[in-house]
Amino acid sequence: MVRDVAFGQYFPTDSVIHRLDPRAKILMFIAYIVVIFCTFNYASLGVIAGFTVLFLALSRISPKFYFKSLKVIIFIVIFTSLLNLFYGTGEPIFQWGIFKLTWNGIHRAIFVTVLASSCLTFTTSPTELTDAMERLMKPLKVIHFPVHEVSMMMSLALRFIPTLLEETDKIMAAQKARGANMDSGNLIQRVKSLIPILIPLFVSAFRRAYDIATAMECRCYRGGAGRTRMKSIHMSTRDGIAVAVLVLVPAGVIICNILIPAMV
Amino acid sequence: MKFISIENVCFSYAEETDPQPHVNAVDGVTLTVDKGEFVAVIGHNGCGKSTLAKHLNAMLLPDSGRVIVDGDDTADEEKTWDIREKVGLVLQNPDNQLVAGIVEEDVAFGPENLGVEPDEIRRRVDEALKAVDMYEYRGHAPHKLSGGQKQRVAIAGILAIQPQCIVLDEPTAMLDPNGRDEVMRTLQKLNREQGITVVLITHYMDEAVKADRVVVMDNGKVLTQGTPQEVFRQVELLKKHRLDVPQTAELAYRLRGCGVDLPDIPLTEDECIKMLEEAMK
Numbered sequence: 001m002v003r004d005v006a007f008g009q010y011f012p013t014d015s016v017i018h019r020l021d022p023r024a025k026i027l028m029f030i031a032y033i034v035v036i037f038c039t040f041n042y043a044s045l046g047v048i049a050g051f052t053v054l055f056l057a058l059s060r061i062s063p064k065f066y067f068k069s070l071k072v073i074i075f076i077v078i079f080t081s082l083l084n085l086f087y088g089t090g091e092p093i094f095q096w097g098i099f100k101l102t103w104n105g106i107h108r109a110i111f112v113t114v115l116a117s118s119c120l121t122f123t124t125s126p127t128e129l130t131d132a133m134e135r136l137m138k139p140l141k142v143i144h145f146p147v148h149e150v151s152m153m154m155s156l157a158l159r160f161i162p163t164l165l166e167e168t169d170k171i172m173a174a175q176k177a178r179g180a181n182m183d184s185g186n187l188i189q190r191v192k193s194l195i196p197i198l199i200p201l202f203v204s205a206f207r208r209a210y211d212i213a214t215a216m217e218c219r220c221y222r223g224g225a226g227r228t229r230m231k232s233i234h235m236s237t238r239d240g241i242a243v244a245v246l247v248l249v250p251a252g253v254i255i256c257n258i259l260i261p262a263m264v
Numbered sequence: 265m266k267f268i269s270i271e272n273v274c275f276s277y278a279e280e281t282d283p284q285p286h287v288n289a290v291d292g293v294t295l296t297v298d299k300g301e302f303v304a305v306i307g308h309n310g311c312g313k314s315t316l317a318k319h320l321n322a323m324l325l326p327d328s329g330r331v332i333v334d335g336d337d338t339a340d341e342e343k344t345w346d347i348r349e350k351v352g353l354v355l356q357n358p359d360n361q362l363v364a365g366i367v368e369e370d371v372a373f374g375p376e377n378l379g380v381e382p383d384e385i386r387r388r389v390d391e392a393l394k395a396v397d398m399y400e401y402r403g404h405a406p407h408k409l410s411g412g413q414k415q416r417v418a419i420a421g422i423l424a425i426q427p428q429c430i431v432l433d434e435p436t437a438m439l440d441p442n443g444r445d446e447v448m449r450t451l452q453k454l455n456r457e458q459g460i461t462v463v464l465i466t467h468y469m470d471e472a473v474k475a476d477r478v479v480v481m482d483n484g485k486v487l488t489q490g491t492p493q494e495v496f497r498q499v500e501l502l503k504k505h506r507l508d509v510p511q512t513a514e515l516a517y518r519l520r521g522c523g524v525d526l527p528d529i530p531l532t533e534d535e536c537i538k539m540l541e542e543a544m545k
Contacts, residue, residue: 009405010365010366010405012366012403125365125366125369126364126365126366127364127365127366127369155363155364155365156363158365159362159363159364159365159406162405162407163359163407166407208359208360211355211357211360211361212360212361212363214323214355215355215360215361215363215418216363216373217323217348218321218323218348218352218353218354218355218422219348219352219373219374219377219421219422219425220345220348220349220374220377220378220425221373221377222345222377226379227376227377227379228375228376228379228380228381228382228385229372229376229382229385230368230369230372230375230376230382230385230386230389231369231382232382
């Protein structure tokens, strides 16, 4: 069921990628997404593909899991491919100066985004991820943005997604056992049939939240002030190299774009 | 040596403005817990045992009376966090106590809150996980563990704070027999080997039997207390208050009623078998 989805899981295999500074990883991830929209020919696509394969290999996580997370988007890819047949290849959907959006581009973007975000979550524990977000958002403290609270909320949300999914399964089974019909009827009826699932789910989520708050207080949680971290994150040479790569990939893509005429 | 003393504590969940008559969840309880002791508190649902548990680490403050933990009054707001560092509370639902997505990071949550140095946190986390036999699971996600394993991680999370006393509010209520066994063994080990004071709130009589002292609560009051032997010998009193006794005690009680001559009320199966063999000779 929903729980089989590999996307968003963490696999502690302790590879080079795992040991990278999570801040570097997040920044690289963002750069990657931007860059993929700027690939206009096979050469620059090659650069991106090369780096993607390199990173996935370095993460020492079985390709099986990457395929699994790609499975989720197969539907989208097939759908857009069909549209592509009607619209013809390379027709820009949207153009602004040298930037143009094509179905091909969107394909590549979805593909690489899923791979890259899988790589990010597979190799970074939720705590590291939110810790890094907290550090990256730190400048926002100046405008009184509750940085610590937001990152704590994110890490709790990440922790409880699987628990709540499991609970949804249980509630659905319980309602089906009482004769609830969720798989037939028109759209409005189907949406209505979700109400008996959502209400118990919300009630239990609030109860859970109360319990969690109690448990956190029992463990001496009193906000972000004065907290330390077990895994303090430091920039090292390795992260330096990673950041260099972060610069090299866009540079490579841009050079390819200039040297070789547009492919589409 | 006295570690926690509860002096004539009353507590009600009702608001002052509530028109209904006040019902005290805890109604005049006086109790002490010694250092290094293993105390079990039993009683059926709604007898006030969970409410009492939350008084021990200042999660709830008494309406009247007071709770003294290691010389500090829980009502003293400046001491709240000192008290929570000394008395750790483990709750019933293991799922709702684990706040991080990785076992070792969850165990680190407590010491992180206390502002402990990273190296020291690492040391405490490893030690706590080894103490509950969950060290090899340190990299796992909590939602993939069994109930008993999750509850042991929750105990490790409290141990990492290095408390002198652990209070557990029905920690085995949501576990299967295997998980209950794991948790009980862990608690006995911690109590014996590390001298940690344990206050175990439970409604399983076979768990209470393993304690040094059993406190029976009913309607917010302490009904009786003493060693397991002393308490479970009073089969009639417990029955009158709709409380169970261990099966072996029940058996011995009924046999005695039929005129079989048994020297004492046995609390474990081994004791019971030995006693019955003696009686049949």
